[in-house]
Amino acid sequence: SRGHIAHADAITSNGAHGIASSEAVPKKKKVVLLGTGWAGMSFLKDLNNPSYEVEVVSPRNFFVFTPLLPSVTCGKVEARSIVEPIRNIIRKKNVDISFSEAECVKIDPQNKKIYCRATVNSKLKGEEEFAVDYDYLIIAVGAQVNTFNTPGVEQNCHFLKEVEDAQKIRKNVIESFEKASLPNLSDEERKKILHFVIVGGGPTGVEFAAELYDFVNEDVVKLYPKVREFVKITLLEATDHILNMFDKRITNFAEGKFGRDGIDVKLGSMVTKIDDNEISTKARGNGNTTNTPYGMVLWSTGIGPRPLIKEFMKQIGQGNRRALATDEWLRVEGFDTIYALGDCATINQRKVMEDISEIFKKADKDESGTLTVKEFQEIIDDICERYPQVELYLKSKQVRNIVDLLKEAKGDAAKESIELNIEEFKSALSQVDSQMKNLPATAQVANQQGAYLAKCFNRMEECEKNPEGPARFRGTGRHRFHPFRYRHLGQFAPLGGEQTAAQLPGDWVSIGHSSQWLWYSVYASKQVSWRTRALVVSDWVRRFIFGRDTSG
Ligand code: FAD
Ligand code: MG
Ligand code: MG
Ligand code: MG
Ligand code: MG
Structure with missing residues (x-):
C-alpha cells in the first residue's frame, strides 16, 4: 500500500548517511x-x-x-x-x-x-x-450545480462550472447562429433557435448574458447580419432582483442597462420544467404558467x-x-x-453567548466578580479575533470605544469608572451574535x-x-x-459593453468604464502563473484588434 512509501524513503535516507542504526528517521x-x-x-x-x-x-x-x-x-x-x-x-x-x-x-x-x-x-x-x-x-x-430537481434540467441545460462547459457553450452559441442562417427555415424557427435563456440572476448568469449581448452586438451584426433581428436574450430570476448579493446601486444599474440593451429580465419567475422545446415558468405574483420555445438554456442558480x-x-x-x-x-x-x-x-x-461565562471569567483577572473598563479593553482584541461578529457589531453600531458600549449597558448615568457584573456584561454583548454571516x-x-x-x-x-x-x-x-x-477585498460584476460594477470594502461602489480597467488589471494580476497571465492578456488584446474567434 502507498502508506509504506514514506517509510521506505526514511530508510534510504538513513542509509545515505551511513548510520546503521535501528532508530529510523521520523516518518x-x-x-x-x-x-x-x-x-x-x-x-x-x-x-x-x-x-x-x-x-x-x-x-x-x-x-x-x-x-x-x-x-x-x-x-x-x-x-x-x-x-x-x-x-x-x-x-x-x-x-x-x-x-x-x-x-x-x-x-x-x-x-x-x-x-x-x-x-x-x-x-x-x-x-x-x-x-x-x-x-x-x-x-x-x-x-456542484444545484438543479433543485427541476425536471429536464440535466438533459436540456448548459451549466457553467468547468472549462468543458464553457467550451460546449461557445460551440453551441456559434452553431445556433449557423443553424439560424440556413436558407430553409421559417422566421418562427429562427426565433426559436436564437432564443437564449439564462436561468439565475447571480453573477455568473448576469455575466454570461452580458457576454452574449456583446458578442451579438459586436460580432454577430457583422458576421450574421441577416439573423440579428431574431436574437433574443431572456434572463429568468426567481426573486425580486438580479445580483442580490451586491449593493442596491449595482442591482439598479444592471437592471437598467439590461433593459436598455433589450435583454428581457423576468423577475419573480420560477422555472418549473424544461423539455426539449419549451421552458415552463411560473410567475410568483399570480402563479400563471408560461411555456416559451427556446434554442439554448444556461442553468446557473447556485450550488449544492x-x-x-x-x-x-x-x-x-x-x-x-x-x-x-x-x-x-x-x-x-x-x-x-x-x-x-x-x-x-x-x-x-461559535456564538459569544455560548461562551459568555468563560469569557467573563478570563477577563476578570482580579477575580472581583466585576469587569472594569481596563479589564474589558485588555480582552476585547482577543474577543474580536475569536468572535469576528463582535468587530462587525462594533462597526455597525459605530461604537467609537468600549466605554460607550459599556455605558449603554449601564444606562445613561454611568461614569468612566464603570464596572460590569456578569448580567450587565451579557446585555452589553447580547446583540453581537446577530452579526454572524x-x-x-x-x-x-x-x-x-x-x-x-x-x-x-x-x-x-x-x-x-x-x-x-x-x-x-x-x-x-x-x-x-x-x-x-x-x-473581503471587494467584488466585481462585469455588465458588458466594457462596463463593470465594482463593490469594494466600505461599500465603495464604482460602475462604468474605469472599473472595467480595474477589472482587467486585477484579473491579470491574480493569474496563478506568468504563463496564463501572458495568454489572458494577449487574448484580450487580440479581441480588441480582431474581434472574437467564431470558428465553432
Ligand atoms: P473548486 O474550485 O470547484 O475546486 C474543486 C476541485 O475538486 C476541482 O479540482 C475538482 O475537480 C475536484 N474534485 C471534485 N470532486 C472530487 C472528488 N470526488 N475527489 C477529488 N477531487 C474532486 N468566485 C469569485 O470570488 N469571483 C469570481 O469572479 C467568480 N466567478 C466565477 C465564475 C464561474 C463561472 C464559476 C463557476 C465560479 C465563480 N466563482 C467566483 C466561484 C469560485 O470559482 C468558487 O467559489 C471556487 O472555485 C471554490 O473553490 P474550491 O476549491 O472550493 O472548489
Ligand atoms: Mg479545491
Ligand atoms: Mg477552481
Ligand atoms: Mg465555504
Ligand atoms: Mg474584575
Whole structure:
C-alpha cells in the first residue's frame, strides 16, 4: 500500500548517511489533499514545510481560473489561457508532492483512509480503484450545480462550472447562429433557435448574458447580419432582483442597462420544467404558467453538495446540511485531522453567548466578580479575533470605544469608572451574535482559506511545542492557531459593453468604464502563473484588434 512509501524513503535516507542504526528517521506525515481548484491550489502554492509528504487526488490535473470562465463562452478568452497544469505548480516546490488523477469516492475517518477511482483511462478496467492512507486529510472538492430537481434540467441545460462547459457553450452559441442562417427555415424557427435563456440572476448568469449581448452586438451584426433581428436574450430570476448579493446601486444599474440593451429580465419567475422545446415558468405574483420555445438554456442558480460530501456528512452525523461544518480552524467538526475548505465547507462560527461565562471569567483577572473598563479593553482584541461578529457589531453600531458600549449597558448615568457584573456584561454583548454571516462560496474565500491552512501546516511543529498559542479564547478543544479570518477585498460584476460594477470594502461602489480597467488589471494580476497571465492578456488584446474567434 502507498502508506509504506514514506517509510521506505526514511530508510534510504538513513542509509545515505551511513548510520546503521535501528532508530529510523521520523516518518514524514502524510497529507492527502482532495481537489485542485481554488482552495487546493492555494494550499499547494503556499505550503513550504518539507516535513510533510503530500498526495493530491483530483479528477482534474489542472487549476481553472473560474472568474474568466464566462469570457470563454463567447470567445473573448481562450480556454487554454485560464488553466494551469497542476504539475507545473508542484514541480517548483521544496515539498514532496505527488498527484493522482482520480476521484475520491469514499472517506473512512476511522481507519484514516480514502478510496479513489482513477479517471485517467477507461481501459484500466479493474485497476481503477485504489485506497490511500493519510495522517491529515484536506477536503477541497468544491460543489456542484444545484438543479433543485427541476425536471429536464440535466438533459436540456448548459451549466457553467468547468472549462468543458464553457467550451460546449461557445460551440453551441456559434452553431445556433449557423443553424439560424440556413436558407430553409421559417422566421418562427429562427426565433426559436436564437432564443437564449439564462436561468439565475447571480453573477455568473448576469455575466454570461452580458457576454452574449456583446458578442451579438459586436460580432454577430457583422458576421450574421441577416439573423440579428431574431436574437433574443431572456434572463429568468426567481426573486425580486438580479445580483442580490451586491449593493442596491449595482442591482439598479444592471437592471437598467439590461433593459436598455433589450435583454428581457423576468423577475419573480420560477422555472418549473424544461423539455426539449419549451421552458415552463411560473410567475410568483399570480402563479400563471408560461411555456416559451427556446434554442439554448444556461442553468446557473447556485450550488449544492457533491455526492461524496453528502455521503460523508451522513456518515459523520451532519445529516442534511448544504456543506460540511467545520470549526474556525477549518477542521471538520469532531475530527482533529480532517480539514475542509472552499465551496464544500462552511465555518460553524461559535456564538459569544455560548461562551459568555468563560469569557467573563478570563477577563476578570482580579477575580472581583466585576469587569472594569481596563479589564474589558485588555480582552476585547482577543474577543474580536475569536468572535469576528463582535468587530462587525462594533462597526455597525459605530461604537467609537468600549466605554460607550459599556455605558449603554449601564444606562445613561454611568461614569468612566464603570464596572460590569456578569448580567450587565451579557446585555452589553447580547446583540453581537446577530452579526454572524456565512462566508460566500467564492474564489476569494477558498483562496484565503487555502493560504491560511498552508500557514498552519508550515508552522505545525512550532505550534505543537507551544500549544497555548497566541489566541486566548479557544472555546473547546486544543486549538493551536489563530482562527481563520476572512478579509473581503471587494467584488466585481462585469455588465458588458466594457462596463463593470465594482463593490469594494466600505461599500465603495464604482460602475462604468474605469472599473472595467480595474477589472482587467486585477484579473491579470491574480493569474496563478506568468504563463496564463501572458495568454489572458494577449487574448484580450487580440479581441480588441480582431474581434472574437467564431470558428465553432
Ligand atoms: P473548486 O474550485 O470547484 O475546486 C474543486 C476541485 O475538486 C476541482 O479540482 C475538482 O475537480 C475536484 N474534485 C471534485 N470532486 C472530487 C472528488 N470526488 N475527489 C477529488 N477531487 C474532486 N468566485 C469569485 O470570488 N469571483 C469570481 O469572479 C467568480 N466567478 C466565477 C465564475 C464561474 C463561472 C464559476 C463557476 C465560479 C465563480 N466563482 C467566483 C466561484 C469560485 O470559482 C468558487 O467559489 C471556487 O472555485 C471554490 O473553490 P474550491 O476549491 O472550493 O472548489
Ligand atoms: Mg479545491
Ligand atoms: Mg477552481
Ligand atoms: Mg465555504
Ligand atoms: Mg474584575
